[in-house]
Amino acid sequence: MSIELPESDVPPPKGADEPSSGPTRRTFIATSTAVGGVVVAGGVIGGSLLADPAAAETVRSGQVSLTVNGTRRTVTVDNRTSLLDLLREEFGLTGSKKGCNAGACGACTVLVDGRRVNSCLTLAVRLEGTEVTTIEGLADGDQLHPLQQAFIDEDAFQCGYCTPGQILSGIGCIQEGHTGSPEEIREWMSGNICRCGCYVKIVRAVEQTAGRK
Amino acid sequence: MSPQPQAAVGAPLSRVDGRLKVTGEAQYAAEFDIEGAVHAVIVDASIGRGRITGVDTDAAEAAPGVLRVIHHGNAPTLPYRDNPGSNNLPGRKLRVFQDDRILFHGQPVAVVIATTLEAAQHGASLVKFGYDAERPTTDLAEGEPGRPGNYSRGDVEAGLRDADVRLDMTYRLARNHHNPMEPHATIARWDGNRLTVWDKTQWVPGTQLELSTVFDVPLDSVRVINPFVGGGFGSGLRCWPHTVVAALAARETGRPVKLVLTRKQMYFGTGFRPAYEYRMRVGSDRRGRLAATDQGIDAETSSYETFTEAVMSPGQMLYSTPNVRQSYRTVPLDVNSPIWMRGPGAATGVYAVESAMDELAHELGIDPIELRRLNEPAQDPSNNAPFSTRRLLECYTIGAREFGWDRRNPKPRSTRDGDWLIGMGMASGVYHTAVAPAQSRGRLNANGTAVIECATSDMGPGTYTSQTQVAADALGLAMRAVDFRLGDSRYPQTPPHGGSMTMASIGSATLDVCIQLRQQAIRLAVEDEESPLYGVNAEDIVVRNGRLHVQGNPARGESYQRLLTRNDRTRLEANASFSPPRGERHSISAYSAVFAEVAVDATLGLVRVRRMLAVYDAGRIISPKLADSQAIGGMVGGIGAALLEHTVTDHRDGRIANAGLADYLVPVNADIPDLKAIYLEGEDMQADPLGVKGLAELVIVGVAPAIANAVFNATGRRVRELPITAEALL
Numbered sequence: 001m002s003i004e005l006p007e008s009d010v011p012p013p014k015g016a017d018e019p020s021s022g023p024t025r026r027t028f029i030a031t032s033t034a035v036g037g038v039v040v041a042g043g044v045i046g047g048s049l050l051a052d053p054a055a056a057e058t059v060r061s062g063q064v065s066l067t068v069n070g071t072r073r074t075v076t077v078d079n080r081t082s083l084l085d086l087l088r089e090e091f092g093l094t095g096s097k098k099g100c101n102a103g104a105c106g107a108c109t110v111l112v113d114g115r116r117v118n119s120c121l122t123l124a125v126r127l128e129g130t131e132v133t134t135i136e137g138l139a140d141g142d143q144l145h146p147l148q149q150a151f152i153d154e155d156a157f158q159c160g161y162c163t164p165g166q167i168l169s170g171i172g173c174i175q176e177g178h179t180g181s182p183e184e185i186r187e188w189m190s191g192n193i194c195r196c197g198c199y200v201k202i203v204r205a206v207e208q209t210a211g212r213k
Numbered sequence: 214m215s216p217q218p219q220a221a222v223g224a225p226l227s228r229v230d231g232r233l234k235v236t237g238e239a240q241y242a243a244e245f246d247i248e249g250a251v252h253a254v255i256v257d258a259s260i261g262r263g264r265i266t267g268v269d270t271d272a273a274e275a276a277p278g279v280l281r282v283i284h285h286g287n288a289p290t291l292p293y294r295d296n297p298g299s300n301n302l303p304g305r306k307l308r309v310f311q312d313d314r315i316l317f318h319g320q321p322v323a324v325v326i327a328t329t330l331e332a333a334q335h336g337a338s339l340v341k342f343g344y345d346a347e348r349p350t351t352d353l354a355e356g357e358p359g360r361p362g363n364y365s366r367g368d369v370e371a372g373l374r375d376a377d378v379r380l381d382m383t384y385r386l387a388r389n390h391h392n393p394m395e396p397h398a399t400i401a402r403w404d405g406n407r408l409t410v411w412d413k414t415q416w417v418p419g420t421q422l423e424l425s426t427v428f429d430v431p432l433d434s435v436r437v438i439n440p441f442v443g444g445g446f447g448s449g450l451r452c453w454p455h456t457v458v459a460a461l462a463a464r465e466t467g468r469p470v471k472l473v474l475t476r477k478q479m480y481f482g483t484g485f486r487p488a489y490e491y492r493m494r495v496g497s498d499r500r501g502r503l504a505a506t507d508q509g510i511d512a513e514t515s516s517y518e519t520f521t522e523a524v525m526s527p528g529q530m531l532y533s534t535p536n537v538r539q540s541y542r543t544v545p546l547d548v549n550s551p552i553w554m555r556g557p558g559a560a561t562g563v564y565a566v567e568s569a570m571d572e573l574a575h576e577l578g579i580d581p582i583e584l585r586r587l588n589e590p591a592q593d594p595s596n597n598a599p600f601s602t603r604r605l606l607e608c609y610t611i612g613a614r615e616f617g618w619d620r621r622n623p624k625p626r627s628t629r630d631g632d633w634l635i636g637m638g639m640a641s642g643v644y645h646t647a648v649a650p651a652q653s654r655g656r657l658n659a660n661g662t663a664v665i666e667c668a669t670s671d672m673g674p675g676t677y678t679s680q681t682q683v684a685a686d687a688l689g690l691a692m693r694a695v696d697f698r699l700g701d702s703r704y705p706q707t708p709p710h711g712g713s714m715t716m717a718s719i720g721s722a723t724l725d726v727c728i729q730l731r732q733q734a735i736r737l738a739v740e741d742e743e744s745p746l747y748g749v750n751a752e753d754i755v756v757r758n759g760r761l762h763v764q765g766n767p768a769r770g771e772s773y774q775r776l777l778t779r780n781d782r783t784r785l786e787a788n789a790s791f792s793p794p795r796g797e798r799h800s801i802s803a804y805s806a807v808f809a810e811v812a813v814d815a816t817l818g819l820v821r822v823r824r825m826l827a828v829y830d831a832g833r834i835i836s837p838k839l840a841d842s843q844a845i846g847g848m849v850g851g852i853g854a855a856l857l858e859h860t861v862t863d864h865r866d867g868r869i870a871n872a873g874l875a876d877y878l879v880p881v882n883a884d885i886p887d888l889k890a891i892y893l894e895g896e897d898m899q900a901d902p903l904g905v906k907g908l909a910e911l912v913i914v915g916v917a918p919a920i921a922n923a924v925f926n927a928t929g930r931r932v933r934e935l936p937i938t939a940e941a942l943l
Contacts, residue, residue, distance in 0.1 A: 059277045059332070080331040089330055094244035095237015097443070099394045100476040104875040107394055135237035144235065152231035155842045159673030160234030161394040161443025167235060190881040193874060195394045195444050196673045197849025198842060199885040 062125040068093070069137025077124045084108045084119035087134060095135035095164045099193070106192030109165035109172075110134045116172030118191075135164035138171075146212060147171055150205035158196035166192045170206045179210035217731075218757055221682040221692055225838040228678045229692065230441075230671075239441045242413040243398035243473045250400060251280060252330040253462045253472040254337040255455060256323040257481070258315045261349030261867020262547045265313040265322060265342055273325055273339040278332025281466050282340060284323035285310045288461065292429035299423040300416065300451045300709060302550055304518030309454045309461065315344065316517055317549045318867035319481030321454055326462050326470060349547035349867035353488050353513050356544035364525055366595075367536030372505025376496025380572055384565045385934045387859035388488040388513065390480055391554050392879060393672070395443020397483055399459035402469035409436045412456055415449035416709040417668040421702040423452035424460060440700035442672035442710075446850070447554040448483045449672065450711050455482050480872035484552025485860060487513035487520065491565040493528075501577050501584045505536035508565070514543040515550040523558035527566050527643055529595035530800065532588035547867055553711065555850055556913040559644045564935065567640035567918035572931065580623065581639055581922070582609050593800030601799040601899035602906075604830040605641060608806035611891060612639070612828040616808040625929035633812035635823070636927025642805035642915025646832075646897075646906045647714040648793040652705035653722035655684070657730045657785040659777040661759045663688050665726060666698045669719045670710035673846075674909055675839035679716060680723050682836055683903065687727030689756025690773075697723075705788070713803070713907025716835060718791065721902045725789035731756055733785045738776050745769050791902075799899045803906035804830040807848075807915040811923040818942035820856055820924060826889040827915070832906035833896040844890030844912045851916020853880045856936050 065074040068091065077086060084101075087093040087110070096119055099107030103121040110119045111133040138145040147170050150156070157163040169192045173179060178188035185203045194202065233239040258265075270282040288310035309321055323340050327333035350356050373379055400411040408430065414420045417437045425432045442449060459472035474482045492509040508528050514520045525539050554560075574581040589606060592599050613619070621637040622628050628635040653667040665684050671677050681697045688695065698704065707719055735754045738746040738761055746754060746761060746769065755764045762770025777785070807827040813820050825848050834840045857878040861870040871877045890912075896904030917935055924942070925931050932941045 078329060078331045080335070085330055088244070092246055093237070094240065097241075097394070098243075098396065098473070100874045102476065102873055102875060104873060105394065105476075135235075139236055144232070148235040151235050152227050155227065155838050157231075157234055158675065158839075158842055158846060159394065159442060159444040160230070160239050161241060163234050164237045186882045186885070190883040193394065193879060193881060195392055195446070195879060196842075197846030197880070197885070199849065199880070199882045200845050200888055201842065202882065 064125050064128050066127045066129065067131045069134060079123070079125050081124045082120050083110070083122040083124045083127060083132070086124040087119065093134050093136050097161050097164060099162065106169055107162050107165040109168045109192060111168055111172060114175065116169050135167060138167070147205060147209045150209045154201045154205040154208070156198050156201040156205040158198060162192060162194045166194065166202055170202070170209070173206060174210045179206060182207060217686055217689055217755055219686055221685040222835050223837065226678065226682065226692065226836065227838065228675055229681050230677045241395050241441050241443050242411050242439055243400065243471060245400055245411045247400050247402060247469045250469040250471045251326055251328055251466065252333040253324050253326045253459060253470045254333040255321045255458060255472070255478060256325065256337045256340045257478065258318060258320040258322045259342070260315055260344045260346040261318040261351065263315050263344050263346040265315065266345050267343035268323065269341040273336040276332065276336050276339055278327040278329050279325060279336040280328065281326045282323055282336070283310060283462060283465055285313055291427055291461070294426040294429050296423055296426040299419040301423070302518035302520050306518060307454050309457050317481060317515065317547050318349065318869070319478065319549070321458055321482070324458050324462050326466050351546050351548055351862045351867045352864045353490060353511060353544055353546070356546045358511060358542035358544045359519065361540040361542040362521070362525070364529060364539040365537065367505070369505045369507050369536045369538040372536030373494060373496040373507065376504045377499045378497050378573070378576055380495045380569065380576060382493050382569060382572060382933055384491045384493065384568055386489040386491070386561055386564065387935055389486040389554060389854055389858045390860050390877060391446040391448035391483070391485070392479065392874065392877065393444030393446060393448055396474045396476060396479055397448065397453060397455060398473040399456045400469060400471045401459040401463040403464050406430055407434045408460055409438065410456065410460060411438045413442055413449055414439055414452065415442065415445045415670050415672055415711050417670060417700060417702050418706045419709060420452040420456065424456070427457050428460065435702070437702040438700060439670060442670050445672035447552055447557065447711055450552055450709050451484065453483050476874060477872040480860065480869045481549050484550055486554035487551040489561050491561070493565050493569045495569050495573055497573060497577070499577065501573065501579045501587050503532055503534040503588050506534055508539040510539065510541040512543050513548060513551060514545055515548050516545045518550040519543055520551040522553055523645065524562045526645060527559055527562035530593050531563070531566055531641060531643055532585070533590035533594050534588070556644060556910045559910065559914045560854070560917065563640065563642055563914050564918045567915060568921055568933065571638065571918070571922040571925065582613055582618065585609065585641060596800065598798050598800040601801045602830065602832070602895065602897045603802070603804060604893055604895070605804045605806065607893055608804060608828040608830055612806040612808050612826060615891065616826045618808065621926065625926050628927070630812065632815055634815050634927040635810065635812050636923045636925065637808065637810050638919050638922025638924070638926050639806060639808045640915040640918035640922060642807055642911060643802050644713060644907065644911040644914055646717065646801040646803055646900050647712045648717045648901050649708035649714050650790070650792045651707045651718040651722040652788070652790045653719065653726045654705050654788045655726040655730055655786070657688065657734060657773060659774060659783050661772060661774040662694045662696065663690055663730065664696045664698065665723055666704040667707050667719055667722060668702055668704040669699045669707040669715060671699060672710060674715070674843055675836055676710070676715055678839060679836040680720060683720050683723050684727045687724050688731055690759050694759060713910040716903065716905045717901040717907060720835070720905065722789045722791040724902055725791055726787050729787035729789065730785050733787065734773055734776060735761060737780060738771070741776070741780060743779060744776060745771055793901070801897065801900045801906065803832065803908070803911040805911055805915050807919040809919040809923040811920060811927055813924060813927045813942060818939035820937060820939070820942070822852055822884070822886055822920060824886050826891070827912070828891045828893065829911060830893045830895070831908050831911060832900055833904040834892050835903065835905060837892070840892060840908055841890050843908050845888045847909070847912025848888045848916050849880050849885055850913045852884065852920065854935060855917040855920040859936050
């Protein structure tokens with residue numbers, strides 16, 4: 001194994017493509033570690049549990065009872081399972097979307113006890129006794145929730161992937177009373193990214209629905 | 214043939230799939246409930262270049278739920294038959310787990326398959342690799358450019374020498390990532406030698422072909438399904454390595470496998486719009502007539518494939534310029550391969566051209582719109598072909614009027630609103646109209662409904678809806694009587710769902726198939742003695758709401774339903790194969806004029822877009838409500854490129870430093886004011902049988918330079934770099 005050791009942090013001159021020039025402190029740490037025989041971890045997903053090797057040997061789980069869209073469910077879940085993964089992978093409620101799994105995009109927004117939350121950041125085992133509302137639970141039979149209908153009427157979506165989260169977030173926004181002006185709606189709907197760029201119409205849909213209340 | 218009444222086309226209809234999308238019923242790739250599916254998570258290389266020296270999978274394999282770990286050391290050799298199609302780039306594509314070479318940071322090095330997602334994620338964290346790391350080259354300024362692509366007309370040196378005014382600018386554009394909201398995902402299942410994938414792709418037949426060549430199985434043994442695509446913007450134009458990994462994992466474990474890229478993996482597991490450096494030398498006379506431009510373009514590509522796009526075109530044809538020289542070089546770097554992103558090439562080229570035009574207008578003291586009018590060409594200056602339609606001057610006139618351009622103070626940094634410096638800017642936009650061969654099949658059922666099928670996608674523009682509009686009018690049916698199906702490789706072949714060619718290409722095939730069906734029905738009627746239309750000239754029959762009747766005499770006619778039932782026909786069937794017409798050579802493009810007003814905080818350098826308006830010459834608009842959303846969405850994308858979006862690479866090890874939506878900034882709701890789009894009414898029958906010129910790409914082009922020019926007008930500071938950040942304005 002050949003390891004190039006760093007000499008300086010100065011990048012090589014333009015045009016130089018020698019692999020040996022200028023590794024940095026970060027490369028140094030990584031490569032030194034490799035030299036020492038403790039190889040570098042490749043994966044980065046949830047990596048910090050590694051400290052306790054025993055932790056890898058048993059899966060810890062817990063039981064939780066929660067109400068989802070009016071239906072009481074009692075399940076045993078892996079303690080690592082997020083509410084979002086529970087909904088999508090266990091309950092087959094794929095209307096809640098995984099956009100970033102880091103609370104940055106809002107696609108996973110659901111209501112927990114009436115409050116909007118990022119379900120990707122919410123551990124399922126914590127939800128004992130809660131009431132969860134997802135996009136699948138909004139319509140009353142064939143009758144869409146007014147905000148669902150407003151999204152269709154205003155064309156407040158394109159690809160539709162952020163839409164369930166936008167609608168749940170919009171319901172939260174209306175319930176919180178943050179709909180006094182388009183500016184206020186924009187501010188309070190900014191936790192939900194729409195990459196197709198339908199914001200103008202999302203604001204209209206929320207405004208219209210709030211106005212009808 | 215008598216013209217069909219136009220009822221659906223041009224009407225502001227809501228999406229036919231709207232209900233599915235607002236109720237959560239629309240199923241995206243990872244959401245199909247496949248019996249027995251297990252989960253796969255990819256392990257990414259943690260070095261930017263070098264070789265794998267060792268792999269330790271013991272801990273991962275011992276972890277509960279983990280079924281298998283596949284890496285280069287135990288993966289089977291995959292055939293990877295040659296496939297010049299499928300949007301594969303020139304070069305040698307990345308072959309998953311086939312050797313120990315690391316070509317870029319984040320390259321897939323292993324996949325962990327487990328019974329649950331949690332177990333697979335944890336398993337992936339337990340796989341340990343040893344590397345022999347080399348220093349990667351990932352900075353555009355440090356790489357060694359390849360051989361240039363050149364274009365030249367006239368004598369640029371003489372043109373510049375003799376010019377009254379000469380400007381020399383270098384513009385830089387950051388790398389951008391598409392970041393569709395839906396992460397790329399694949400569910401793969403083998404049934405014997407047959408492979409089915411539910412895959413996020415913008416090209417169903419392209420992915421089908423790629424998988425059949427990688428695994429060396431017959432094309433018709435591979436089925437690709439994706440009825441809904443949660444955004445793409447180009448990221449789904451190729452079959453990426455993870456799709457192969459999913460199929461490989463499924464084959465090796467004998468189980469259906471679901472593999473979803475993490476948001477972070479989207480930054481190296483799929484492509485991106487490359488970073489550019491665009492040097493522009495411009496010469497003009499005192500009045501503002503362009504004499505010469507000399508353009509040097511450098512762009513990122515990967516070390517293993519050469520990515521190019523139509524970045525040179527705007528600089529050749531947007532304005533009348535006798536002397537033009539361009540040199541376009543790609544710079545191979547230790548990065549994964551780029552891919553086309555919304556407005557590919559044009560968004561970049563137009564940014565440079567339109568920024569330079571604004572600089573020239575300022576230098577000469579001429580209104581920016583006037584300067585553009587002065588240089589409006591009578592024919593395409595790049596090839597002397599006549600324009601099919603080019604209504605850019607109208608776009609300027611209407612845009613200036615509607616936006617209130619006359620209120621703009623041409624003197625920079627002269628308008629204030631409290632702490633905010635206010636500025637207005639404009640830019641033109643252009644995108645070449647692309648049309649490609651497409652196939653479609655349809656059937657008209659005896660119950661008066663129709664089904665149209667083709668293997669295209671709908672990543673959000675509203676293909677389901679707009680194609681249904683085309684079909685409904687051509688068949689004379691109500692929208693609800695038409696079922697337009699897409700997203701399955703068992704349907705007829707289509708070109709990539711990109712390049713703004715879906716309506717022109719698939720729409721033309723849909724139109725053709727529906728006209729055939731209508732004509733079959735009309736023929737049946739006029740030859741049927743029992744039909745009230747017996748003996749009528751077929752040319753004189755129209756169909757409205759499922760009822761055939763004599764034009765001008767609605768009383769004489771009958772429904773499809775009656776006609777087919779009486780004739781014992783359960784259905785009529787037709788196939789269409791559309792090929793772009795090869796007639797007289799025209800220069801066919803869609804055009805725009807984009808206007809922006811910005812406010813810049815004089816102390817903090819914050820830039821806020823206050824309002825935008827754009828006017829488009831895009832030919833016929835099939836679905837105005839959806840076209841409006843497209844345009845507004847394009848502006849939002851352009852605002853992102855202008856002010857926020859920047860993939861940051863740590864050049865020390867090739868790691869992407871902001872691989873996530875918390876750090877790679879895209880516009881959020883609070884960033885977006887009211888935006889307005891105006892489409893010129895018209896059609897371009899040289900372009901395609903529908904008269905459309907394409908929308909989706911055009912609407913992002915010109916946005917960033919309009920904003921950049923507005924920032925200059927507001928502040929007097931010319932930032933020649935995208936995104937324009939507060940730091941650059943301090």
